Amino acid sequence: MEAKISAGMKRERKMDFQERVRRRNEFDAGIAYGVKKFNLLTGRDKHAEYRKKNDNQWINLETGVIDDKFAECRNCPLCGANEFETLFVKCGFPHVKCNRCNLVYVNPILNQQEYEKLWQAEDSWESILESEPQIKMQTLEARYSLDIAELCINNKDDISICDVGCGPGRLLGEAKKRGYYAFGIEPNRRSHNSLREKGIDYLGDFFPLKEEIKKKFDCIFLLNALEHMRDPMQIVLEAKKLLRPSGIIYISVPCIDALVNRIMHEKAGVFGGHSHLQFFSIGTLSVFLEKAGFKVLEYETIITEIGVIKNYLSFKDPYFGDNVDLLDFLTPELIYKNHLARNLNMVGRLV
Numbered sequence: 001m002e003a004k005i006s007a008g009m010k011r012e013r014k015m016d017f018q019e020r021v022r023r024r025n026e027f028d029a030g031i032a033y034g035v036k037k038f039n040l041l042t043g044r045d046k047h048a049e050y051r052k053k054n055d056n057q058w059i060n061l062e063t064g065v066i067d068d069k070f071a072e073c074r075n076c077p078l079c080g081a082n083e084f085e086t087l088f089v090k091c092g093f094p095h096v097k098c099n100r101c102n103l104v105y106v107n108p109i110l111n112q113q114e115y116e117k118l119w120q121a122e123d124s125w126e127s128i129l130e131s132e133p134q135i136k137m138q139t140l141e142a143r144y145s146l147d148i149a150e151l152c153i154n155n156k157d158d159i160s161i162c163d164v165g166c167g168p169g170r171l172l173g174e175a176k177k178r179g180y181y182a183f184g185i186e187p188n189r190r191s192h193n194s195l196r197e198k199g200i201d202y203l204g205d206f207f208p209l210k211e212e213i214k215k216k217f218d219c220i221f222l223l224n225a226l227e228h229m230r231d232p233m234q235i236v237l238e239a240k241k242l243l244r245p246s247g248i249i250y251i252s253v254p255c256i257d258a259l260v261n262r263i264m265h266e267k268a269g270v271f272g273g274h275s276h277l278q279f280f281s282i283g284t285l286s287v288f289l290e291k292a293g294f295k296v297l298e299y300e301t302i303i304t305e306i307g308v309i310k311n312y313l314s315f316k317d318p319y320f321g322d323n324v325d326l327l328d329f330l331t332p333e334l335i336y337k338n339h340l341a342r343n344l345n346m347v348g349r350l351v
């Protein structure tokens with residue numbers, strides 16, 4: 001009972017900028033551990049090796065872009081136009097910008113068959129997610145995301161949330177501790193044991209769902225999910241059906257306008273081509289949410305990548321170089337104030 005009262009009180013309180021800075025810094029691994037240390041502790045060096053070996057496997061060496069037999073061309077996943085300029089090619093995948101709506105997306109992408117093969121084979125990333133420092137950072141981030149969502153949820157009793165692409169249930173586990181009803185949708189079987197251990201209800205499926213979910217939710221989370229989807233609008237429209245009236249959607253995606261991307265372009269780790277298929281900005285994600293029937297309530301960026309940027313600007317390996325202690329004008333406050341951190345979090349309310 002006590003926990004419930006304090007959670008209720010917390011939700012009534014706004015979080016000011018300084019508090020949001022402090023809380024975001026807590027789960028910013030580059031700040032909390034240092035970039036190199038965190039990447040080694042979580043085994044990202046092994047993942048980098050794996051990527052080096054595998055990321056170029058679809059290239060046609062004559063054309064320098066992915067081979068036709070693996071490729072599928074597509075129109076802009078936001079506005080449907082087919083007019084674009086190419087920003088750069090990485091690992092054979094052209095990253096283009098829509099002339100009509102400015103969305104940055106990969107075109108062509110891997111065809112359905114190759115894409116499914118890729119996801120079945122991929123478990124190099126999964127072991128990173130299971131490392132202890134990673135779990136610690138994700139737990140702090142989950143608590144923060146839940147606090148932000150609570151501020152936006154109208155209903156203050158019996159809150160129910162659904163996490164689409166919930167992985168092993170880091171966010172849902174935290175939600176459960178707060179007394180929420182927590183439900184996950186996750187096709188990856190490796191995560192199911194962990195969900196069961198936490199006593200979390202889930203559906204091991206993906207949109208379009210084969211089974212109907214009767215329950216309605218106050219908040220749907222789509223964390224680091226939409227950038228992977230071949231048709232992100234279809235996913236959001238399906239997720240929308242699970243919301244109660246005036247329910248909210250909480251989205252986190254890589255932000256194309258992040259300072260790290262503006263400086264490093266294709267060298268930034270977020271770009272690969274085979275699994276990150278589109279890159280939203282504040283502008284394009286707002287249009288996307290409004291098109292899907294939501295009103296944007298708030299947004300902010302997280303994960304500054306200051307250490308990565310400083311390394312790069314000092315001619316060091318951005319992700320594995322020793323920490324550089326200069327360029328002190330680059331502060332988390334500066335990055336947050338100007339919405340220049342790596343990920344964009346946006347909350348929308350169903351209208």
Ligand SMILES: [Zn+2]
Binds near residue numbers: 076102103
């Ligand atoms: Zn477009």
